[in-house]
Amino acid sequence: MLKQFFIICSGSDTDLLDNCSIGEQNKYAGIGATVFFTAVMAFIAASYALYTVFDNYITAIAFGFIWGLLIFNLDRFIVSTIKKRNNVMDELIQASPRILLAIIIAIVISKPLELKIFEKEINQVLLEQKNELTLANQNQIAEQFNPSVTALENDITFLQNEISTKEAEVNALYDTYISEAEGTAGTKLLGKGPVYQEKREKHDAALAELQQLKIDNKVKIEANEAQIAQLKTDYDSKVASTQPIIDGFDGLMARVNALGELPWLPSFFIFLLFLAIETSPIFAKLLSPKGEYDHKLEDAETAVKTWVEQKVNERNILLKTDMALNNKIYNDIAEEDELYTYKRKKARELMQLQADAFFKHQKNAL
Known part of the structure; x- marks a missing residue:
């Protein structure tokens, strides 16, 4: 079986x-x-x-x-x-x-x-490729957020420097009016005279400006920090949403390419x-x-081939014989006077009909 x-x-x-x-x-x-x-x-x-x-x-x-x-x-x-x-x-x-x-x-x-x-070796190659794709993907996404984050961080640095500069100015004014009161600078008169009072008022005004600047800049810094935090959240979300595509990078074509490595x-x-x-x-x-089978198969095929060739040859001979007979028959008929007279009569009638039709067409045209 x-x-x-x-x-x-x-x-x-x-x-x-x-x-x-x-x-x-x-x-x-x-x-x-x-x-x-x-x-x-x-x-x-x-x-x-x-x-x-x-x-x-x-x-x-x-x-x-x-x-x-x-x-x-x-x-x-x-x-x-x-x-x-x-x-x-x-x-x-x-x-x-x-x-x-x-x-x-x-x-x-x-x-x-x-x-x-x-499969194990291919999985190792795919793992390395996925890690490279992950890093490349993170870098590409970071390039979309880094300019905004950098601009906000620079703005925060500027606001902080602005406060530091104001603080330095206030501290300098403080040292000035203290020195005036102690008599170590300025008029060098000990005590709180008119010059001391003027310098003290100038310091107090700068101090008030510093306090207001701290309040205003703190609000701006907090707003910038909130924007930076949001951008980082958006970055993490985009990385998380695109990571499954990289994790699924193990189809047939990826495995064939990994096999080539x-x-x-x-x-x-x-x-x-x-x-x-x-x-x-x-x-x-x-x-x-x-072998024996090949000889028998060849015998069967050649028998059919010979039979077909014989049939085709017989049909060709039959066609040639029939054509020769037809030619001889038509040649014999062509020599008969009766057939000649009949065809001559019909040809005359046909030419008369053609002449009448041409005459009628020309008459209608006129």
């Missing part, structure tokens, strides 16, 4: 193969088994690749099964259409397009399995393995000698 199933998978003519030797049947059963298990590997590879895209087992398995059937049909077609010739070069020319197709199929099958085999030799050997599996049925048929 299993042997018969694999023979069907090989695409061979079961009616012819049933009458062949056991060894010939085993050869094609082996070819069919290779075709079948290649399709199974294609199903597994496609299911995994599609799962990374859809993240759904049912969808991945369904589309993977369809892909496996497609690969099975292609491999079966490739193997079944290779015919044994009497010339090795003709066989290679015949098989070259099929070998090229087998290489393409091997690449398509092996790539998803490489992604699964090197790894050493190429292990992936190349896996590709060679699948290439060997995919092309093994083709080379098995090319390298094996012409």
Whole structure:
């Protein structure tokens, strides 16, 4: 039962193969088994690749099964259409397009399995890429907020410097009127005279301005600090909202690109393995000698070909004979006086009708 199933998978003519030797049947059963298990590997590879895209087992398995059937049909077609010739070069020319197709199929099958085999290494590469993307994303978002934050911080610094300058001015006025009272500067008269009183009033006025400046600048500084805090909150919110996009950077294309960052030799050997599996049925048929099945298949095909050529040749001969007979018949009829007289009469009537129609048309035109 299993042997018969694999023979069907090989695409061979079961009616012819049933009458062949056991060894010939085993050869094609082996070819069919290779075709079948290649399709199974294609199903597994496609299911995994599609799962990374859809993240759904049912969808991945369904589309993977369809892909496996497609690969099975292609491999079966490739193997079944290779015919044994009497010339090795003709066989290679015949098989070259099929070998090229087998290489393409091997690449398509092996790539998803490489992604699964090197999953841990790919995850490490993706982690590094995500970290780089996270830093780049934070820097790009910061560039949108930094100018505003810097301007507000500079404004706060200016307001604080304004207070410090006023404080220095008030302190200087304080030292001036104290020195005047002590007699160590100014008029150098001990006591609180008119000059002291003038300097004291000037200091008190500056002190009042300082206090008012502190109140006004404090309000401005608090407003600027509130704006800076809001900008930082907006920055954190934007970083948090864009981070899931970076965290989800692990799709099929990202994994394929990450696989390209790894050493190429292990992936190349896996590709060679699948290439060997995919092309093994083709080379098995090319390298094996012409067997019993090949002779019977050639006999059946040449019998049909000969029969078709014979039918076509018979139709050509029939056509040529019929044409020769028709020519002879028409030549004999052309020599009959009765037919000549009849056609002459009809030709005269036709020319009269044409002359009458032309006359009527010209008359109407006038």
